[in-house]
Amino acid sequence: MSQEAGLRCFILKPVQTYIWNDVYTNIGHAQYLSGNEAEAQTAWFHLKGQKDASDKDYKQVLEEDWQNLEKSGVVALKAFDKARVWLAGAW
Numbered sequence: 001m002s003q004e005a006g007l008r009c010f011i012l013k014p015v016q017t018y019i020w021n022d023v024y025t026n027i028g029h030a031q032y033l034s035g036n037e038a039e040a041q042t043a044w045f046h047l048k049g050q051k052d053a054s055d056k057d058y059k060q061v062l063e064e065d066w067q068n069l070e071k072s073g074v075v076a077l078k079a080f081d082k083a084r085v086w087l088a089g090a091w
């Protein structure tokens with residue numbers, strides 16, 4: 001569902017770049033959790049060098065998102081470990 005919502009956002013013309021980045025973040029998460037690691041990496045890679053609305057680097061944003069999802073029980077602990085390895089090398 002978050003992927004569908006994210007894809008719909010691409011037809012809109014956002015005012016702020018970080019809105020696009022939030023869409024890429026959510027699409028990446030949805031793809032990763034669906035087992036589509038390459039598609040997730042493609043979405044997340046759009047975030048390289050970008051900052052969110054509070055001037056936080058998206059590398060940190062992704063890690064915090066993953067930690068929150070794991071700690072809350074939405075996904076299993078260490079569910080994003082492969083993504084973390086990718087992120088460490090991609091950035």
